[in-house]
Amino acid sequence: MNQDRKIGLLYALTAYLLWGLLPIYWKLVDHVPADITLANRIIWSFVLMVLIILVLKKQKAFITTCKQILKDRKKLLNMISASLIISLNWLIFIWAVTNDHVIQTSLGYYINPLISILLGVIVLKEKLSRRQLFSIILAAIGVLNLTFSYGVFPWIAILLAVTFALYGLFKKIVNLSSIFSLTIETMIVTPVALIYLILFSNGALTGGTSQIATTLLLIGTGIATAVPLLLFGSAVLSIPLTMVGFLQYIAPTIMLVLGIFLYNEPFSQAHLFSFILIWIALIIYMSSSIRTHSKRIKKQA
Numbered sequence: 001m002n003q004d005r006k007i008g009l010l011y012a013l014t015a016y017l018l019w020g021l022l023p024i025y026w027k028l029v030d031h032v033p034a035d036i037t038l039a040n041r042i043i044w045s046f047v048l049m050v051l052i053i054l055v056l057k058k059q060k061a062f063i064t065t066c067k068q069i070l071k072d073r074k075k076l077l078n079m080i081s082a083s084l085i086i087s088l089n090w091l092i093f094i095w096a097v098t099n100d101h102v103i104q105t106s107l108g109y110y111i112n113p114l115i116s117i118l119l120g121v122i123v124l125k126e127k128l129s130r131r132q133l134f135s136i137i138l139a140a141i142g143v144l145n146l147t148f149s150y151g152v153f154p155w156i157a158i159l160l161a162v163t164f165a166l167y168g169l170f171k172k173i174v175n176l177s178s179i180f181s182l183t184i185e186t187m188i189v190t191p192v193a194l195i196y197l198i199l200f201s202n203g204a205l206t207g208g209t210s211q212i213a214t215t216l217l218l219i220g221t222g223i224a225t226a227v228p229l230l231l232f233g234s235a236v237l238s239i240p241l242t243m244v245g246f247l248q249y250i251a252p253t254i255m256l257v258l259g260i261f262l263y264n265e266p267f268s269q270a271h272l273f274s275f276i277l278i279w280i281a282l283i284i285y286m287s288s289s290i291r292t293h294s295k296r297i298k299k300q301a
Contacts, residue, residue, distance in 0.1 A: 008238030012247050015231040018224075020254025023097040023105065025224050027263075029217050030098035036201050037098075037218065038091045039193040044222025046186035052226070053183060065180050075174055082170035082181075083188040089163040090225075096156045102259030103267060107146075108160030109252035110278050113245075113285060114139045115165040123169060131288035135281040142277035149270035178233030182226065245286055 029037055053062050069075045096105050114136050120126040128136075147153045171181060236244055256275075259265045 004238045008235045009243070011231045012235035012239060012244065013250070015228040015235060016247055016250035017254070018228040018231075019251040021258075022093075022224060022228075023102050023255055023258055024262075025217075025220075026094050026097040029214065029221075032214060032218070034091060034095035034098055036197065037094050037221065038087065039197045039201070040218040041090060041094075041221040041225055042087065042186050042189050042193040043197070044219050045182065045225040046190045046222075048222040048226045049179065049183035049186060052179060052230070056179075058179070062180055062183065065176065066184065069174075069184070078170045078174045079184055080188055082167055082174065083185040085163050085167045085170065086185060087189050089160060089167060092156060092159050092163065096160070100263060100265055101156050102255055102263055103265050103271065104154055104156040105160060106252040106255035106259060107154060107275070107278070108157035109164070109255070110249065110275070110282065111139055111143070111157060111161040112164050113248070114281060115161045116168055117285070119165050119169050129288055129292075131284050135284040135288070138277050138281035138284070142274035142281070145274045145277070146270060149268070178229055182229055245289055249282065 026037070053059055069079055093105055096102070117126075117128065117132055118136060121128045143154060143158070174181070176184070260267045
């Protein structure tokens with residue numbers, strides 16, 4: 001393995017490790033309403049991304065990119081959609097973690113790749129292999145098993161999976177660098193977040209820790225958001241997508257472990273059976289992706 005690939009692998013591992021440990025951070029601010037935490041996350045992520053652009057001296061390129069998007073109505077609509085969708089995803093995730101649904105967040109990010117396949121078929125008219133179809137059916141059976149076992153549809157997991165898959169779809173269509181993309185996405189919703197904080201944050205920042213500590217933690221949400229994304233953006237440039245595919249399950253696996261062993265959330269036989277079905281579905285999905293990737297390499301050789 002060459003040096004660039006080793007560094008890329010290290011970046012990817014770090015990114016997924018940070019994403020997996022993110023519930024611990026949100027638990028630190030669980031005394032703050034999820035909507036207020038979200039507004040802070042948006043604002044401080046935007047502030048940090050602007051600072052990064054200035055430090056990297058990419059402000060001219062960023063302004064040029066913004067002008068191009070404003071001239072292209074389709075790109076603009078896709079960017080606005082991506083911004084709204086990822087904001088909704090963040091809100092659901094924060095609310096779920098702070099209300100003791102870490103296992104459901106884990107389930108959501110296990111299901112996410114399979115939802116992405118479906119979107120690729122429906123929207124991008126991509127062909128679905130038999131293996132991929134079988135993997136989606138298995139995952140659906142897993143979700144139905146949880147639904148019938150508890151009489152409650154795992155809506156948190158499904159919403160997280162669907163919103164993140166839609167976000168990925170919009171980003172794929174727009175095709176921007178991770179730095180510019182996140183900056184524009186947060187820039188679009190920052191005015192709304194600011195107005196929301198001014199109108200509704202009065203008295204919301206009281207609770208389980210000091211005012212100063214809470215404020216610092218809320219400012220830190222920008223770092224918690226941007227750092228793993230930037231690490232991931234750098235990683236994908238130097239490691240194969242098949243490797244990225246395997247590594248992406250580190251985060252939900254960490255979340256699952258946290259939910260069971262750190263936060264003592266209920267994990268029954270029904271949960272185990274559903275997760276096993278979804279794990280099998282993901283193995284089938286990954287093996288299909290590797291075969292397709294190998295065939296493409298052979299054709300190019």
